[in-house]
Amino acid sequence: MMTLHPKVMDLVLDRVWRLLAAVGNPQDRLPPVIHVAGTNGKGSTQAMIRAGLEAGGSKVHAYTSPHLARFHERIRLAGELITEEALTDVLDRCYVANGPEPITYFEITTVAGLLAFAETPADYTLLEVGLGGRLDATNVVSDPAITIITPVDLDHQQFLGDTLAAIAGEKAGIIKRGVPCVVGPQHDESMDVIEARAALLGAPLLAYGQHWHVSTERERLIYQDERGLLDLPKPHLRGPHQIMNAGAAIAALRALGRDEAACEAAVMRAYWPARMEKLTKGALVDLASPAELWLDGGHNPAAGLALADTLRAQPPRPTHLICGMLKTKDVGGYLSHLAKVAESLTAVSIPGEAATLTAAETAAEAKQVGLPAAEASDVRQAIKTIVKDTPNARILICGSLYLAGHVIRENGA
Numbered sequence: 001m002m003t004l005h006p007k008v009m010d011l012v013l014d015r016v017w018r019l020l021a022a023v024g025n026p027q028d029r030l031p032p033v034i035h036v037a038g039t040n041g042k043g044s045t046q047a048m049i050r051a052g053l054e055a056g057g058s059k060v061h062a063y064t065s066p067h068l069a070r071f072h073e074r075i076r077l078a079g080e081l082i083t084e085e086a087l088t089d090v091l092d093r094c095y096v097a098n099g100p101e102p103i104t105y106f107e108i109t110t111v112a113g114l115l116a117f118a119e120t121p122a123d124y125t126l127l128e129v130g131l132g133g134r135l136d137a138t139n140v141v142s143d144p145a146i147t148i149i150t151p152v153d154l155d156h157q158q159f160l161g162d163t164l165a166a167i168a169g170e171k172a173g174i175i176k177r178g179v180p181c182v183v184g185p186q187h188d189e190s191m192d193v194i195e196a197r198a199a200l201l202g203a204p205l206l207a208y209g210q211h212w213h214v215s216t217e218r219e220r221l222i223y224q225d226e227r228g229l230l231d232l233p234k235p236h237l238r239g240p241h242q243i244m245n246a247g248a249a250i251a252a253l254r255a256l257g258r259d260e261a262a263c264e265a266a267v268m269r270a271y272w273p274a275r276m277e278k279l280t281k282g283a284l285v286d287l288a289s290p291a292e293l294w295l296d297g298g299h300n301p302a303a304g305l306a307l308a309d310t311l312r313a314q315p316p317r318p319t320h321l322i323c324g325m326l327k328t329k330d331v332g333g334y335l336s337h338l339a340k341v342a343e344s345l346t347a348v349s350i351p352g353e354a355a356t357l358t359a360a361e362t363a364a365e366a367k368q369v370g371l372p373a374a375e376a377s378d379v380r381q382a383i384k385t386i387v388k389d390t391p392n393a394r395i396l397i398c399g400s401l402y403l404a405g406h407v408i409r410e411n412g413a
Contacts, residue, residue, distance in 0.1 A: 001095060005104045011135040011159060015103040019111045020140060022097040026111075026118030027140045030125045031061065034252065035141065037133040037171045038150025040302050041184065041245040044237055044275055045150055046126050048249035048266040052258060054079060055265030058123040063113045063138065065106070065130045068274055068297075068405035075113045078122045090116045106130055110137040132160050134173020146252055147174045147203075148182045150245065152190040153302035154330070164189040172197040180255050183207040184248045206251050214247030221267060223250050230260055235267040238276040239310035274404035276310050282411035288383050291393040292317070295408075297401035299325060301333035307398065308337040318343050318390050322382040323366070323399040324350040325357050331365040334399070339371040342396075346382040347375050350403045362399070379407060 005015075020027055034049060036042045043064055053060050062076040075082040090112040098108060110130070117125050124145070127138045133149075152168045160167045168190035175181050175197050183194055185208045198205045206212060212225040216234060221243060223230040230250065235242040249270075250263045274297040279285050285293050298307055311319055319342045325331050335345070347362035357365075359375040366373035376382035379397060386393055397407050 029118040033144035037129040039153040041150035047272040048270040051269040052262040052266030062126040132170035155300040168193040177201040241306040284411040297404040304334035304337040317394040321345040324403040325399040
């Protein structure tokens with residue numbers, strides 16, 4: 001499939017519409033769709049919504065990308081990861097239906113996911129945008145139940161534009177006529193674009209700071225909207241930014257008519273790997289002992305800021321980073337926030353990724369922002385070196401979801 005188009009990304013929808021028609025237009029036969037776009041927080045917000053819906057007994061399809069360890073993670077059918085047999089079947093059918101026509105890997109696999117969803121009974125379908133929104137392969141559902149736009153920030157500028165307004169315009173492309181849209185915290189520049197698009201389409205907005213509010217008080221999450229106040233536990237997912245993600249998830253659940261029990265389940269039961277996740281067992285955890293080992297896949301400046309805020313909220317412990325990043329990212333912007341909370345960075349390249357920065361390039365970027373840096377041949381060597389020098393360290397592996405996937409496979413837990 002990866003040979004069917006010369007580019008990894010080519011943002012138009014013509015090829016997707018062609019293949020959808022060839023396999024019977026499954027996008028028109030999906031259970032009610034909840035469509036999620038944004039720069040950061042899409043996956044966490046989706047995971048919370050799924051936890052809330054499933055707690056009430058609903059069967060939920062979920063589509064997300066990229067995967068970490070196995071492709072099957074992208075497609076969850078009625079609550080369960082797609083089986084090898086079912087995945088093989090829908091991929092084969094899409095491959096045959098497409099023939100030799102050009103189509104990107106993400107486009108054909110998204111169509112395969114939609115086909116699987118259409119053929120499996122469920123109550124809801126959660127669709128996470130892959131890139132942007134307006135021209136993303138998931139943006140083929142004409143009447144979703146609700147849309148959600150999490151915080152918009154600078155990322156993927158080579159595809160989406162180099163201003164917040166341009167990027168917000170792409171994200172706002174998922175807004176549909178008359179369909180409610182939950183909007184997380186935004187820069188004014190982004191919010192102006194989202195509000196204009198919603199007004200044009202008559203789409204009711206449920207916006208943070210206007211229609212709903214969320215905060216913390218005495219280690220509790222306080223959510224309020226026109227229906228009243230909820231006093232809930234803090235999210236199971238770590239980090240101050242997860243408060244806002246939880247707020248968006250709760251706003252969506254309330255708009256769908258779900259009760260307080262669903263909202264509590266959303267914050268308490270959601271699991272989303274490689275988002276400031278403390279690893280507790282596995283080969284790399286054993287190698288790191290007695291140091292703590294953490295994993296995060298954030299990779300843009302806003303994610304770096306959220307990660308730094310999360311680290312500040314942890315009990316004091318010397319923090320050492322193991323970092324690998326892609327050439328397409330704002331490495332300095334990401335690391336500038338972490339330089340204020342970490343003792344050092346050990347740079348690695350990302351195994352198997354052609355677009356990886358070399359360890360030397362990442363180390364040089366770290367030094368540019370004032371973060372002491374060294375290089376290692378791989379994650380294992382980096383862990384050994386850090387633990388030898390600082391046995392009580394907090395080791396955080398970060399910088400890329402692709403590196404996170406490699407670590408999950410290497411850890412083997």
